[in-house]
Each structure stands twice: as C-alpha cells, then as structure tokens.
Amino acid sequence: MAAIKKKRRMGLEQKRAMMGYLFVLPFVIGLLMFFFFPMIQSFIFSLNVIEVVSGGYSLRPNGLNYYRNALFEYVSTSNQGKSFMVLIAEGLGTMASQVLLVVIFSFFAANLLNQKFRGRSIARAIFFLPVILMSGVIVTVDSGDLLQSSMGMTQTDAQEGAFQAVALARVLLSTRLDPRFIDFIVSAVNRIYEIVSASGVQILVFLAGLQSISPSLFEASNIEGATGWENFWKITFPMVSPLILVNTIYTVIDTLTNSNSVVMTIIRDEAFRSAKYGLSSAMAWIYFVAIMLVVGILTGIISRLVFYQE
Amino acid sequence: MKKKFRRIRTRRLNRSLGGDIFNIVIITIFGIFMVLPLIYAIMQAFKPLDEIYMFPPRFYVVNPTLDNFTDLFLLMAQSWVPFTRYIFNTLFITAAGTLGHVVIASMAAFVLEKHKFPGSKAFFTMVVTSLMFSGAVTAIPNYLTMARLGFLDSYLALIIPAFGYSLGLFLMKQFMVTIPDSLLESARMDGAGEFRTFWKIAMPCVKPGWLTLIIFCFQSLWGQTGSTFIYSEELKTLPYALNQILLGGFARAGAGAAAILLIMIVPIVLFMATESSVIQTMATSGIKE
Numbered sequence: 159m160a161a162i163k164k165k166r167r168m169g170l171e172q173k174r175a176m177m178g179y180l181f182v183l184p185f186v187i188g189l190l191m192f193f194f195f196p197m198i199q200s201f202i203f204s205l206n207v208i209e210v211v212s213g214g215y216s217l218r219p220n221g222l223n224y225y226r227n228a229l230f231e232y233v234s235t236s237n238q239g240k241s242f243m244v245l246i247a248e249g250l251g252t253m254a255s256q257v258l259l260v261v262i263f264s265f266f267a268a269n270l271l272n273q274k275f276r277g278r279s280i281a282r283a284i285f286f287l288p289v290i291l292m293s294g295v296i297v298t299v300d301s302g303d304l305l306q307s308s309m310g311m312t313q314t315d316a317q318e319g320a321f322q323a324v325a326l327a328r329v330l331l332s333t334r335l336d337p338r339f340i341d342f343i344v345s346a347v348n349r350i351y352e353i354v355s356a357s358g359v360q361i362l363v364f365l366a367g368l369q370s371i372s373p374s375l376f377e378a379s380n381i382e383g384a385t386g387w388e389n390f391w392k393i394t395f396p397m398v399s400p401l402i403l404v405n406t407i408y409t410v411i412d413t414l415t416n417s418n419s420v421v422m423t424i425i426r427d428e429a430f431r432s433a434k435y436g437l438s439s440a441m442a443w444i445y446f447v448a449i450m451l452v453v454g455i456l457t458g459i460i461s462r463l464v465f466y467q468e
Numbered sequence: 469m470k471k472k473f474r475r476i477r478t479r480r481l482n483r484s485l486g487g488d489i490f491n492i493v494i495i496t497i498f499g500i501f502m503v504l505p506l507i508y509a510i511m512q513a514f515k516p517l518d519e520i521y522m523f524p525p526r527f528y529v530v531n532p533t534l535d536n537f538t539d540l541f542l543l544m545a546q547s548w549v550p551f552t553r554y555i556f557n558t559l560f561i562t563a564a565g566t567l568g569h570v571v572i573a574s575m576a577a578f579v580l581e582k583h584k585f586p587g588s589k590a591f592f593t594m595v596v597t598s599l600m601f602s603g604a605v606t607a608i609p610n611y612l613t614m615a616r617l618g619f620l621d622s623y624l625a626l627i628i629p630a631f632g633y634s635l636g637l638f639l640m641k642q643f644m645v646t647i648p649d650s651l652l653e654s655a656r657m658d659g660a661g662e663f664r665t666f667w668k669i670a671m672p673c674v675k676p677g678w679l680t681l682i683i684f685c686f687q688s689l690w691g692q693t694g695s696t697f698i699y700s701e702e703l704k705t706l707p708y709a710l711n712q713i714l715l716g717g718f719a720r721a722g723a724g725a726a727a728i729l730l731i732m733i734v735p736i737v738l739f740m741a742t743e744s745s746v747i748q749t750m751a752t753s754g755i756k757e
Contacts (some may be wrong), residue, residue, distance in 0.1 A: 173586065173588060175578070175583075176585060177583070177662040178579040178588060179585065181575045181576060181578065181579040181583075181662075181666070182575070182576040182579055182580065182588075182591060184572045184575070184576070184631065185572050185573060185575070185576035185631070185632060185637060186576075186591070187632070188572070188628070188629070188632020189595065189598060189634065190630045191599045191613060191617070191628075192610060192613065192629045192632050193606070193632065193634070194594075194598075194608035195609065195613055196609035196610045196611075196612075196613060197598075197601055197606060199606075199609035199612065200608075200609055203608075203609070230673040267498065270491055270494060270495055271495075273491060275488055275491055275492065281495050281499060282621070283739070283740060284499045284502050284503055285495075285498070285499065285502060285503050286739065287503060287506060287571040287736070287739075288502050290506075309649065329622055350501060351501055353523035354498055354501045354502060355502070357500075359639075362680060363642060366643065366646070366676065366677075367641070369692070370646045385587065400645075400743045401642070404642055407596070408638075411599050411600055414600075415599070415600060420535075429607070429608070435608065437682075442601070446600060446601050449600045450597065450600060453596075453600065
C-alpha cells in the first residue's frame with residue numbers, strides 16, 4: 159500500500175520532469191553535436207601534435223607543451239611582441255570599461271525609448287539598426303574588396319572622434335581631475351560608435367524589462383506622493399536589476415568573444431594562417447577559462463545586489 | 469484651490485517641454501551614429517565608379533546612377549547556375565533554420581524557466597558556457613562532425629547547427645520569465661497538455677521574444693556563405709554568389725555595392741515589418757494581480 163502511494167506521487171513529479179527532458183531534448187542534441195563534441199575534440203587536439211597524413215590526420219601525444227608554450231613562450235609578432243597573457247589582460251581591461259559603458263548607455267537609452275514621445279517607434283527601429291547591420295551581413299561579406307571601403311567610413315568616423323577627443327582631453331586636463339578618470343572619459347568618447355552599435359540587444363532586453371513593470375506600482379507610489387526621481391530608484395531600478403545582471407554577462411561575453419578582438423584574432427590566425435592547430439586550441443582553452451572566471455566572479459558580485467520580486 | 473489642482477494634473481499627464489526636447493536631442497545624436505552606415509551603403513550603391521574610388525572618400529553621391537544595378541543584373545544573367553537557384557537556396561536554408569531554431573529554443577527555454585526539473589540548472593549553465601567558447605577553434609572539429617554525420621554538401625550542414633544556437637535560448641529564457649505562472653497553471657487545470665500550454669498559452673505571451681529571435685536567426689543565416697560545407701554549385705547560397713561578383717576586380721565595385729545593398733535590405737525590411745510587435749508592450753498577459 160505504502161509502495162503504491164509512493165509510486166503514484168513519484169509518478170506525477172516524474173511525469174513533469176519527463177516532459178521537461180522531452181522539451182529540452184532537441185536542443186540538447188544540437189548542443190552536444192555542434193558544441194560539446196567539437197569542444198572536447200579541440201581539447202584533445204590541444205594535447206597532441208596533429209600531423210596530416212594521407213586520408214586524414216594522426217595525433218602524437220604532446221602533453222601540456224602547447225599550454226606551456228602559450229602561457230610562457232608565445233610572443234605575438236603582430237602585437238609588438240607582447241605575450242599571450244599580457245594580451246588577455248589587456249583584453250580584459252578594455253572589456254571592463256566597455257561593459258560599464260554599454261550597460262549604462264543601454265539602460266539610459268532604454269529609459270529614453272520607453273517614454274512616450276512623437277516618433278518613438280522610428281527611434282526604436284533606428285536604435286536596433288546596428289544589430290542588424292553589424293552582426294549579420296556586413297561581417298560575413300567583408301572578404302569582398304569593396305566592403306573595406308565601406309568600412310573605411312567607420313574608420314574615418316573614429317579618426318574624427320579622436321580629433322575631437324584631443325580637444326576634450328585638454329579641457330579635462332585643465333580641470334586637474336585624476337588622469338585615469340580623464341583617460342576613461344576620452345576613450346569613451348572615442349568609442350561612442352562602438353558602444354552604441356554594441357548595445358542593441360541590451361537595449362531590447364532592458365525595454366522588455368521596463369515594460370513588464372506593473373503600472374499599478376507607479377500608480378500607488380504616485381498616490382503616496384513620490385517624485386519621478388524616487389520612482390526611478392525605488393521602483394524602476396530594483397525591478398530591472400535582474401536584467402542588469404543578464405546584460406552584463408551578455409556584454410562581457412559579446413565583447414570578449416567578438417571575432418575582431420585581439421585574442422580571438424590571434425587564436426584564429428594561429429589555427430588557419432600558421433596551421434598550428436594544437437597551439438591555437440590550447441590558447442582557446444586558456445582564454446575560455448579566463449572568460450569563465452570573469453563571468454563567474456561578476457555573477458557572484460552582481461547577483462548579491464540584484465532584487466528579485468517574489 | 470481649483471487652479472492648483474489643475475496644475476498638478478497637467479504635470480502628471482504630459483511631460484514638460486524641456487524634457488521632451490532633451491529626449492529628442494539625445495536620441496537624434498545617437499540615432500545619427502546608428503543610421504550613418506546604412507545611409508553610406510545606400511549612397512555607395514548609387515555612385516558611379518569614379519566616385520566610389522574617389523580619394524578622400526566623399527560621403528554623399530553627386531551624380532546618382534542606376535548603372536550599378538543594371539551591371540549587377542547583367543552579371544546575374546551570365547551566371548553558370550540560374551541565379552534564382554541561389555536565391556532559393558538562401559531562402560530555404562534561412563526559413564528552415566529560423567523556424568527550427570525558434571521552436572526548439574523556445575521549447576527548451578519554456579521548460580527551463582517554468583519547470584525546474586532536476587538538471588535544468590546544470591543544463592542552462594552549459595548553454596551559457598557554450599556562448600563563451602571561441603568559434604574559430606571548434607571550426608575544424610565541427611567539420612569532422614559534419615563529415616561523420618554525412619551533412620557535407622547538403623542544406624543540412626547549415627540548417628541543423630542553427631537549431632542548437634545558444635544565444636536564442638539565453639534570450640528566450642529571459643522573455644519566458646515574464647509569463648505569470650498562474651496563467652499556465654489555469655491552462656493545465658482546464659486540461660491542456662504540456663505542449664498545448666506551451667504552444668497556445670506561453671508562445672503568444674512572448675511574441676516579442678520569438679520575433680526578436682526570428683530577426684537574429686534570420687539575419688545570421690541570411691549572410692551565410694556556407695562555402696566550407698557546401699561544394700556543389702547548385703546548392704550554394706546567395707551571399708556566396710554575390711561574393712564571387714565582388715571578387716571580380718575593381719570594375720565590379722559598383723555592382724558589388726548594389727549587391728551589398730540588396731542583401732542588407734532584406735533583414736531590414738523584415739525588421740521594419742515585425743518591429744512594431746517586437747518592441748510592443750510586454751505586459752499583455754491578461755492577468756490581474
């Protein structure tokens with residue numbers, strides 16, 4: 159009797175779990191086939207010397223040599239002879255400022271776009287435009303000669319930005335602020351285009367979050383006599399704070415794994431230009447671990463500050 | 469007394485003029501940054517050849533011409549495989565890949581967010597992890613996997629990997645959070661099966677979510693050249709064919725600019741068509757709290 163009762167209760171839970179597994183199954187298969195197995199294979203490659211033989215390739219065990227090589231001996235000729243570790247550290251440095259600026263900008267933009275004004279839908283479409291232009295077509299077709307000249311546009315843009323920023327830097331230096339702070343501001347101004355075009359998805363996520371806040375909360379606080387400023391910090395900000403975590407992680411990953419970033423370029427070049435496949439795999443794994451650490455630490459810190467409405 | 473009351477009301481209902489101007493100015497400044505590349509691409513497509521190679525490059529076009537488009541269509545007509553074949557290939561791959569991706573990723577996101585079965589958390593961590601790994605390194609193992617599965621030189625090589633694209637699941641899960649549990653609960657009470665709850669209740673709620681996903685997936689597949697996996701000329705995609713036109717040399721630059729514009733315009737039109745629903749109000753769940 160007890161056995162039957164137990165079985166029935168398990169049955170209900172099991173049924174729901176079974177449905178869960180069934181629903182994720184197609185995705186799991188895809189992930190395993192096109193991500194997990196290739197990843198494991200690249201790990202095997204990083205521990206072996208790969209030799210191309212007729213009809214395929216052969217592996218010769220190489221231990222951790224490639225890792226040692228990447229960490230301590232590798233010198234990048236295309237980056238003023240900096241070592242791999244230094245380049246990763248530099249990449250993380252730029253990433254930090256980039257993430258801060260992108261998250262703040264996208265939150266700001268989402269708040270602006272969430273307000274009611276004339277031409278709002280056009281403004282939203284325009285703010286989403288870079289996502290369409292940047293990530294898809296242009297990047298894939300850029301082997302064509304002409305696109306270089308198209309992309310030349312953004313370069314001249316950046317140069318103009320640089321000229322403006324020199325003037326800005328002078329003004330800021332005369333205020334005797336901390337030079338590091340001035341550096342940050344100047345680099346931010348120089349990278350406006352990059353920042354704006356990297357925040358499309360984040361703006362969209364924030365907008366969705368802002369719109370899912372129940373209007374009754376604002377109604378109640380307005381009746382209690384709260385100002386717009388108080389509403390923003392006491393209602394809007396806590397309610398979208400989980401999305402700040404999401405967007406931070408997304409931006410970190412997006413910036414670091416951007417195929418134009420220095421480290422990614424080196425990894426790609428080692429594999430396809432120098433044909434050092436093992437070394438490239440080892441570098442990719444080191445970089446991967448570094449990114450995981452960053453994301454882990456950030457998640458740990460931010461999730462303490464996040465407010466979850468229950 | 470009455471006057472004071474009215475003043476407060478007008479402040480609440482309408483934004484102040486100053487705030488409006490501030491908004492518009494800021495949005496215009498950033499907006500200009502965002503439209504410039506698009507306008508430049510349009511300009512390029514209408515420039516005669518001497519203006520394209522002008523140095524220093526000029527942003528706007530002085531003598532607009534349609535020659536680039538006629539050149540492009542002439543080149544298309546000469547192509548070895550009928551050009552419509554490339555268009556069909558790209559359309560088919562994009563449509564099948566996008567459809568599969570949206571359904572599969574949404575199903576996974578739905579149960580991950582709303583079911584919390586054992587192992588769901590570990591699985592989601594795996595998805596986020598997969599976003600962090602360098603695509604360049606998995607390129608060769610990926611090719612080996614394709615070869616083993618027999619996907620090489622077929623549409624499947626481009627369609628199937630799109631199904632397991634992690635970013636879609638990651639975004640979709642964020643949208644699924646907004647569905648009230650009570651809504652799903654009441655659907656189950658009324659006897660809806662799990663799939664029905666998902667398809668008829670959850671999916672309409674997150675329409676902005678999957679429209680966003682469609683746009684993402686569409687544009688990444690749309691730009692796919694697929695030359696690594698597909699060798700038969702009659703299976704190759706539109707961007708590949710247009711790329712070949714671009715590589716024809718300096719004289720083809722005009723036709724190339726026209727080609728880029730044509731490729732770019734399709735995702736933009738798709739976005740314009742869905743935009744109003746994508747960024748619509750999300751709070752339309754129909755539940756009173």
